[in-house]
Amino acid sequence: xxxxxxxxxxxxxxxxxxxxxxxxxxxxxxxxxxxxxxxxxxxxxxxxxxxxxxxxxxxxxxxxxxxxxxxxxxxxxxxxxxxxxxxxxxxxxxxxxxxxxxxxxxxxxxxxxxxxxxxxxxxxxxxxxxxxxxxxxxx
Amino acid sequence: xxxxxxxxxxxxxxxxxxxxxxxxxxxxxxxxxxxxxxxxxxxxxxxxxxxxxxxxxxxxxxxxxxxxxxxxxxxxxxxxxxxxxxxxxxxxxxxxxxxxxxxxxxxxxxxxxxxxxxxxxxxxxxxxxxxxxxxxxxxxxxxxxxxxxxxxxxxxxxxxxxxxxxxxxxx
Numbered sequence: 001x002x003x004x005x006x007x008x009x010x011x012x013x014x015x016x017x018x019x020x021x022x023x024x025x026x027x028x029x030x031x032x033x034x035x036x037x038x039x040x041x042x043x044x045x046x047x048x049x050x051x052x053x054x055x056x057x058x059x060x061x062x063x064x065x066x067x068x069x070x071x072x073x074x075x076x077x078x079x080x081x082x083x084x085x086x087x088x089x090x091x092x093x094x095x096x097x098x099x100x101x102x103x104x105x106x107x108x109x110x111x112x113x114x115x116x117x118x119x120x121x122x123x124x125x126x127x128x129x130x131x132x133x134x135x136x137x138x139x
Numbered sequence: 140x141x142x143x144x145x146x147x148x149x150x151x152x153x154x155x156x157x158x159x160x161x162x163x164x165x166x167x168x169x170x171x172x173x174x175x176x177x178x179x180x181x182x183x184x185x186x187x188x189x190x191x192x193x194x195x196x197x198x199x200x201x202x203x204x205x206x207x208x209x210x211x212x213x214x215x216x217x218x219x220x221x222x223x224x225x226x227x228x229x230x231x232x233x234x235x236x237x238x239x240x241x242x243x244x245x246x247x248x249x250x251x252x253x254x255x256x257x258x259x260x261x262x263x264x265x266x267x268x269x270x271x272x273x274x275x276x277x278x279x280x281x282x283x284x285x286x287x288x289x290x291x292x293x294x295x296x297x298x299x300x301x302x303x304x305x306x307x308x309x310x
Contacts, residue, residue, distance in 0.1 A: 016194040017203035041170035044213075045228075047293030052167030053231040054212045058205020077196060080204045082237045087230065 005032070008066050011077060018062055021055075025066055032070055034063040036096040043093055051091040053127075056116060060085065060098055060129040064114040067100025068133055078110055078133035086128045094118055096126070110135045146224035146306065147180065153302040154178050154221060160298035161217060168213050171206060175217065181254045183218035185210060189245050200244030204278070207248070207268050208236055211280035214252040215264040219284060222254045222262075226303045228294035229262065229284040242277045246270050252280075260286055 005027055012018040012025060023036045036042075036059045044052025061083055068078045098116040110133045115125045154161065158175045162168045162185075171193075177184040187210050195203025212234050220226050242248055251273070252266035266280040267273050289303045 014197050015203070016192045016197065017205060018195075020192040021205075041166050043166040043295075044168075045293075045295035046164065046166065047295035050295075052165065052209060052213070053234065054171075054205065054209025055167050057208040057212065057234065058203065061205050061208065062203075076198070080238050082235065083204070083208070084233065084235045085208070085231075086233050090230065 004070055008032075008070050011069060012062070012066065015077075017058070021059060021062070023059060023062060031099060032067055034059070034066060034098045034100075036098075038093060038095050040093075048090065049093040051093060051096065053085070053087055056087075056091050056096065056127045057083070057085045057129065059096060060114040060116055060127060061131065063098040063116075064100045064112040064129060064131045065133070067102050067112055067114065068105065068110045068135060071102050071105055072110075072135060074135060078135045081109070081132040081134055083129055083131040088128060089124075089126045091116070091126045092118060097122070105135065108134060108136050143224050147222070150223060150226060150302055150306060151178065151180055151221050153305055154298070157298040157301070161296060162213070164296045164298065165213065167209060171209055173210055173213055176249075178217075178221050181218060181222040182251060183214050183221060184249070184251045185214050185217075186250070187248050189242070189247065199241070201241040202248070204236065204238055207238075207242070207278045208234070210248065210250050211236065211252065211266040211268060211278065212282060214250050215254075215266050215280060215282040216284060218252040218264060218266075219254045219257070219262040219286070220299060222257060225306055226289055226294070226299045228287045228289045228299075230287065232261070232283045232285050234280060234282040237279050239276050239278060242268075243270060248277065257286075262286055
């Protein structure tokens with residue numbers, strides 16, 4: 001698992017958009033935790049200091065990709081088919097964390113849920129995403 | 140013409156006159172270089188240029204889905220105000236994106252959004268992203284938004300706050 005995690009990190013490091021976001025991944029208690037350190041450019045509403053929904057969505061999509069990648073033997077990153085994002089609470093202008101739960105990893109498709117939170121309470125989900133990916137290396 | 144219709148036209152005119160400022164006050168839209176290109180009643184059009192740092196798959200140069208999410212989410216939000224009589228502040232409730240085909244390396248992405256139903260509290264929208272036309276889409280979106288009174292919940296958008304003040308005396 002540890003070598004696979006380093007492969008996930010290598011993938012993120014060589015993916016321009018993941019670098020643009022500045023996200024990173026680590027294992028905590030056997031679980032993949034993604035972190036998005038706050039930057040001013042992530043804001044969508046300056047007046048209420050809220051992150052842009054598109055930024056939270058992008059971070060969750062990358063977290064879901066990393067989650068699938070970690071559990072598979074794929075050489076290429078999974079390709080997104082669709083995503084549904086639920087904005088449960090306003091995400092504040094501070095660091096964002098996320099985890100991915102891979103519900104099903106089949107021969108061709110993967111179904112993943114990714115959840116984001118802020119502060120020290122992972123159960124207080126700020127934004128949740130349900131995503132489907134194409135996982136076959138043949139495309 | 141009814142009062143509602145004339146107020147909607149006035150709001151639309153203010154938004155059209157200040158279209159560039161609507162995106163300017165949204166940092167993430169600025170960071171991605173989202174540009175509004177046209178506003179009509181209930182519809183909004185935008186453009187984002189391909190950039191190296193948007194790439195999600197380094198082997199193919201295909202743009203990451205997150206760029207499309209931001210583009211379509213923002214545009215859906217903007218198109219709602221073009222259908223209202225008074226500007227409102229809004230928050231995305233949920234957003235569904237279907238990825239039909241990858242965006243081609245080096246090409247601009249165009250998008251349009253349509254607000255097809257509004258209630259007192261919620262607005263329903265659809266959006267499309269493509270290179271040339273809606274016949275060959277890159278991605279489609281369905282978004283629902285919670286509407287909030289701009290005076291009680293700041294939109295953070297200078298252009299919309301100004302429109303709100305301009306139209307303030309006519310409720």
